[in-house]
Amino acid sequence: MNLTLRIWRQQSATAPGRFVSYRINDVTPEMSFLEMLDMLNEDLINRQEPPVAFEHDCREGICGSCGFLVNGVAHGGQRGTTVCQLAMRFFNDGDTLTLEPWRARAFPVIRDLIVNRSAFDRIIQAGGFITAPTGSAPDANAVLVPKEDADTAFDAAACIGCGACVAACPNASAMLFTSAKVTHLNSLPQGQPQRDQRTLSMVAEMRNEVFGSCTNHGECEAVCPKQIPIEFIGKLNRDLIRALWHRRREPLKIPSVVQLPCAEDAHEHFHDDIRPSQEVARRQLQEDVPAPLPVGSPEHAGTSR
Amino acid sequence: MLEARIPSGPIEQKWDKCRYEMKLVNPANRRKHSIIVVGAGLAGAAAAATLGQQGYHVHCFSYHDTPRRAHSIAAQGGMNAAKNYRNDGDSVSRLFKDTVKGGDFRARESNVHRLAEVSVNIIDQCVAQGVPFAREYGGILDNRSFGGVQVERTFYARGQTGQQLLLGAYQALEEQIAAGRVTMHIRSELLDVVIVDGRARGIVTRNLVTGEISSHAADVVVLATGGYSNVFYLSTNAKASNSTAIWRAHRRGALFGNPCFTQIHPTCIPLSSEHQSKLTLMSESLRNDGRVWVPKKQSDKRAPKDIPESERDYYLENRYPSFGNLVPRDVASRNAKEVCDEGRGVGPHGQGVYLDFADAIHRLGLETVREKYGNLFDIYQRITGEDAYTVPMRIYPAPHYTMGGLWVDYHLMTTIPGLFAAGEANFSDHGANRLGASALMQGLADGYFVVPATVPDYIASTKLDPVDASHTAFRLGEAEVKDRINKLLASNGKRSPDSFHKELGKIVWDECGMARSDAGLRKALARIPELREEFWQNLRIVGNGEELNQTLDKANRVSDFMEIAELMCLDALHRNESCGGHFRVESQTADGEAKRDDANFSYTAAWEWKGTGQAPALHKEALTFEYVPLSQRSYK
Numbered sequence: 046m047n048l049t050l051r052i053w054r055q056q057s058a059t060a061p062g063r064f065v066s067y068r069i070n071d072v073t074p075e076m077s078f079l080e081m082l083d084m085l086n087e088d089l090i091n092r093q094e095p096p097v098a099f100e101h102d103c104r105e106g107i108c109g110s111c112g113f114l115v116n117g118v119a120h121g122g123q124r125g126t127t128v129c130q131l132a133m134r135f136f137n138d139g140d141t142l143t144l145e146p147w148r149a150r151a152f153p154v155i156r157d158l159i160v161n162r163s164a165f166d167r168i169i170q171a172g173g174f175i176t177a178p179t180g181s182a183p184d185a186n187a188v189l190v191p192k193e194d195a196d197t198a199f200d201a202a203a204c205i206g207c208g209a210c211v212a213a214c215p216n217a218s219a220m221l222f223t224s225a226k227v228t229h230l231n232s233l234p235q236g237q238p239q240r241d242q243r244t245l246s247m248v249a250e251m252r253n254e255v256f257g258s259c260t261n262h263g264e265c266e267a268v269c270p271k272q273i274p275i276e277f278i279g280k281l282n283r284d285l286i287r288a289l290w291h292r293r294r295e296p297l298k299i300p301s302v303v304q305l306p307c308a309e310d311a312h313e314h315f316h317d318d319i320r321p322s323q324e325v326a327r328r329q330l331q332e333d334v335p336a337p338l339p340v341g342s343p344e345h346a347g348t349s350r
Numbered sequence: 351m352l353e354a355r356i357p358s359g360p361i362e363q364k365w366d367k368c369r370y371e372m373k374l375v376n377p378a379n380r381r382k383h384s385i386i387v388v389g390a391g392l393a394g395a396a397a398a399a400t401l402g403q404q405g406y407h408v409h410c411f412s413y414h415d416t417p418r419r420a421h422s423i424a425a426q427g428g429m430n431a432a433k434n435y436r437n438d439g440d441s442v443s444r445l446f447k448d449t450v451k452g453g454d455f456r457a458r459e460s461n462v463h464r465l466a467e468v469s470v471n472i473i474d475q476c477v478a479q480g481v482p483f484a485r486e487y488g489g490i491l492d493n494r495s496f497g498g499v500q501v502e503r504t505f506y507a508r509g510q511t512g513q514q515l516l517l518g519a520y521q522a523l524e525e526q527i528a529a530g531r532v533t534m535h536i537r538s539e540l541l542d543v544v545i546v547d548g549r550a551r552g553i554v555t556r557n558l559v560t561g562e563i564s565s566h567a568a569d570v571v572v573l574a575t576g577g578y579s580n581v582f583y584l585s586t587n588a589k590a591s592n593s594t595a596i597w598r599a600h601r602r603g604a605l606f607g608n609p610c611f612t613q614i615h616p617t618c619i620p621l622s623s624e625h626q627s628k629l630t631l632m633s634e635s636l637r638n639d640g641r642v643w644v645p646k647k648q649s650d651k652r653a654p655k656d657i658p659e660s661e662r663d664y665y666l667e668n669r670y671p672s673f674g675n676l677v678p679r680d681v682a683s684r685n686a687k688e689v690c691d692e693g694r695g696v697g698p699h700g701q702g703v704y705l706d707f708a709d710a711i712h713r714l715g716l717e718t719v720r721e722k723y724g725n726l727f728d729i730y731q732r733i734t735g736e737d738a739y740t741v742p743m744r745i746y747p748a749p750h751y752t753m754g755g756l757w758v759d760y761h762l763m764t765t766i767p768g769l770f771a772a773g774e775a776n777f778s779d780h781g782a783n784r785l786g787a788s789a790l791m792q793g794l795a796d797g798y799f800v801v802p803a804t805v806p807d808y809i810a811s812t813k814l815d816p817v818d819a820s821h822t823a824f825r826l827g828e829a830e831v832k833d834r835i836n837k838l839l840a841s842n843g844k845r846s847p848d849s850f851h852k853e854l855g856k857i858v859w860d861e862c863g864m865a866r867s868d869a870g871l872r873k874a875l876a877r878i879p880e881l882r883e884e885f886w887q888n889l890r891i892v893g894n895g896e897e898l899n900q901t902l903d904k905a906n907r908v909s910d911f912m913e914i915a916e917l918m919c920l921d922a923l924h925r926n927e928s929c930g931g932h933f934r935v936e937s938q939t940a941d942g943e944a945k946r947d948d949a950n951f952s953y954t955a956a957w958e959w960k961g962t963g964q965a966p967a968l969h970k971e972a973l974t975f976e977y978v979p980l981s982q983r984s985y986k
Contacts, residue, residue, distance in 0.1 A: 051741035056897075057898075058475070067909065073623055073625070075622045075623045076623060076625050076626075077627070077733075079627065080623075080625045080627050083625065083627055083848070084625060086901075087846055087848060087849070089889055089892070090891075090892055090901060091844075091850065091890075093847070093890075093892055094892065095892050095893050096892065096900065096901060098898055098900055100415065101587055101589060102414070102419055102421070102590050103421060103423065103424045103587040103588040103589075104588070104589060104627065104628050104630075105424055105425050105630055105631075105656055105729065106422050106447075106729070106732075107510065107513055108419045108420075108421070108423050108424065108588060109418065109419060110414070110415070110419050111618045123726070123732075124492050126732060130732050130733070131737070132732070132733070134735065155425045155559060156559075156897075156898045156900060159413070159898070162415060162416065163415070163416065163536070165416070166417075166418075166527075166534075167417050168525060169520075169521060169524045169530035170525070170527055171528070173521055173524065174479075174522060174524060174525040175478070175480040175521070176525065177397075177402045177475070177478035177479045177480075177522070178400075179399070179400040179403060179475055179522075179798045179799070179802065180471075181478070182471070182474035182475045182477065182478035183474065183478070184474055185431075185433065185474045185476075185477040185491055185505075186490050186491055187436060188432075188477070189488065189489030189490060190485055191485075191489050192485045192486065192487050195482050195484070195485040195489075196482075198480070198482040199482040199507060199508065199514075202482050202507075202514060202517060203510065203513075206416070206418055215589075229480065229482065230480050233480050233482070235477070235478055235479070235480050252411050290635045293420075310364070310390075
């Protein structure tokens with residue numbers, strides 16, 4: 046099949062970006078999306094043009110490196126699938142696909158489709174761990190963990206830290222990411238001693254990083270390649286209330302909010318004209334068919350040829 | 351030259367004795383010492399976190415955007431530990447014996463025993479960190495079985511054990527970063543190891559976003575940078591996994607152990623298109639319940655459901671009745687290749703065998719199978735578009751792990767004093783074939799328990815003069831690195847790094863893959879230097895070295911694969927015996943099994959670098975087997 050790709054090209058964090066259109070021919074259905082981009086890059090190198098920078102590594106959907114928006118939908122719209130696992134058989138000859146990086150103030154663009162996601166690491170540093178210095182552990186079966194709790198912990202721990210939840214959220218909120226780690230560790234007996242402090246610190250850091258707040262849109266759950274359920278955000282909020290209650294005798298250190306970004310703020314809308322409405326994105330997800338979206342005309346954005 | 355520093359005494363007391371005899375650093379003095387850890391996978395993150403907890407100042411380097419991306423994350427099946435929670439006859443001695451035998455008697459007994467001993471501590475450590483292992487309804491940990499063993503000692507977290515273990519180590523590392531004891535350097539790739547007065551005192555790195563070359567000095571350098579399976583181009587490794595760190599250390603004088611010992615994993619999704627960029631593993635745990643078969647007839651194009659039982663060849667069950675589908679990886683891979691070479695392979699290209707779950711679904715019910723392997727079936731479905739609950743999976747072997755690596759002594763120190771190698775980067779514990787679920791075990795054993803014991807001993811027993819990054823040796827290292835990068839950029843040829851990598855990978859796969867012959871290896875050894883020559887003349891990189899340039903990163907890595915590939919073939923040619931994953935067609939038993947030659951090859955081959963295109967020098971570390979008597983492996 047032959048496709049038109051409209052790809053966000055941006056030389057560096059400070060340089061202005063723009064969409065560039067490329068035509069790509071002879072794409073086969075068994076290729077993966079990233080293999081299609083490999084093919085494009087090979088072609089660009091042959092023509093001495095700079096290849097498209099995109100992050101990727103394991104290509105099995107587990108490392109969390111890859112991720113960009115395809116026609117406005119994080120990871121391209123197949124349920125439970127990262128863009129590296131997305132097969133080209135879901136697309137049709139003649140499709141125009143628009144590729145752009147995660148758009149969030151907390152995730153500045155580094156180059157082309159690569160963004161800086163270090164804010165996630167700092168949320169983990171704030172409390173996303175159980176303090177267990179090497180050598181201090183009791184026998185592995187000394188503490189029994191009910192299977193249900195272990196399963197819940199696992200479901201939450203499946204998060205790969207790709208950032209799709211932030212990219213999909215109209216507020217660029219990191220609640221799904223944060224709640225997944227909080228739920229993982231707070232569900233286990235080993236996580237109880239630090240439970241309250243963990244919750245408070247991680248929520249504080251999340252806000253310091255200028256992620257937006259959750260307003261229950263559910264876009265995060267819809268695009269999460271590991272299908273982390275939004276109910277974990279509810280768990281996080283319950284744990285937050287619990288933590289505030291338990292700490293009532295201490296001076297209340299509610300995470301001081303540097304700035305509460307409102308819906309328009311947290312995303313960087315460079316080009317509102319091509320962002321599909323959330324409604325379209327949702328419909329697409331439900332239908333599991335990434336039909337091409339009505340996008341601007343190809344000549345509109347600095348076509349290279 | 352090769353002093354392995356194996357402690358004396360009975361094998362079960364060696365590690366204790368070693369720990370007792372090692373020197374310690376006073377807690378107040380630890381913060382005065384800095385340690386560089388390169389790599390943040392299981393071994394690297396575990397070592398960096400643990401050394402940070404002890405109070406050293408650690409600098410940890412990763413070429414990823416965050417330490418949580420390391421390829422350890424993709425390990426699926428599980429991790430072995432000699433807990434004997436099943437009461438099925440397991441013990442430290444049994445795990446030791448299985449591993450020595452599984453490695454086809456080409457590993458160092460003392461190291462393997464230590465690995466088996468600390469395996470029980472690893473599982474305790476990981477549970478304490480909150481790793482969500484699979485559990486039974488009573489709340490205790492669940493176990494399953496893996497290839498080459500007859501006990502259930504593998505702990506697992508669905509099909510994502512590597513991910514959960516890595517996140518445990520990553521979280522411990524992030525805690526130390528927050529505490530200021532570990533400084534994390536992300537998007538930084540090691541390009542040289544710096545030696546001052548005969549000791550490793552630092553590294554030269556390149557920032558992958560800005561292209562900046564910088565030097566970092568320390569008292570000790572630990573390499574935990576993984577294996578070199580990507581020399582094959584198509585492998586189950588992540589795209590960025592590379593041999594640059596260990597290879598540059600080798601060029602600086604670290605001997606390379608058993609480079610030809612590579613593992614071809616039997617259960618991967620077969621190649622489907624010429625554009626395919628990597629191969630995807632299907633966990634070996636699937637062989638617990640899946641049955642491997644091919645049609646009895648050649649070129650049988652019928653759909654699997656139309657082939658009656660009587661016309662199916664369950665070749666592993668037939669040839670190896672006592673281990674059946676759970677024979678070790680090398681045996682399973684070689685058999686798959688044989689039946690495909692006979693023309694009985696399945697799938698579009700005839701390069702595949704069936705892994706059939708129909709019996710398991712009938713016996714256990716669909717739900718149980720889904721619970722155990724659901725995510726693996728999903729991966730398979732996503733890639734192939736086929737439903738493995740109703741149609742048997744198609745699998746084929748693929749490069750997966752490298753047992754070879756930097757030669758290290760019992761302390762995991764390379765032949766360069768002060769340079770340690772941990773995890774897959776070293777050669778130490780798996781001999782000629784690694785058993786399933788042992789990679790995670792070894793990475794974490796090295797990272798949590800061995801390196802944090804032996805590195806302080808080195809610091810305490812060595813007089814380390816103050817050295818900082820302004821030392822001439824660093825300037826020279828930087829100059830060499832810049833020179834090499836400029837040479838790559840200057841070539842101005844016609845071919846992309848990927849096209850060279852693909853061509854190299856095909857040569858190595860054809861001649862130094864699952865079956866190796868004298869003639870084939872000589873052919874490869876003639877071809878690789880020619881290709882390397884062309885690489886340096888005809889390479890095309892767009893852009894420059896002062897920006898984020900993924901083509902340049904790739905070219906740099908491929909330049910090292912070009913050299914390591916040659917050493918692999920040379921080692922494979924010199925080792926005129928078959929053992930484990932190294933199968934020389936000239937050396938097989940009457941029924942086609944790997945035939946070792948203990949009289950001539952019971953040693954570790956450690957190669958010394960003599961220059962590009964120069965013949966390396968061979969050093970031998972003799973292997974003795976006092977506790978597991980040498981025997982021909984039999985899984986029949």
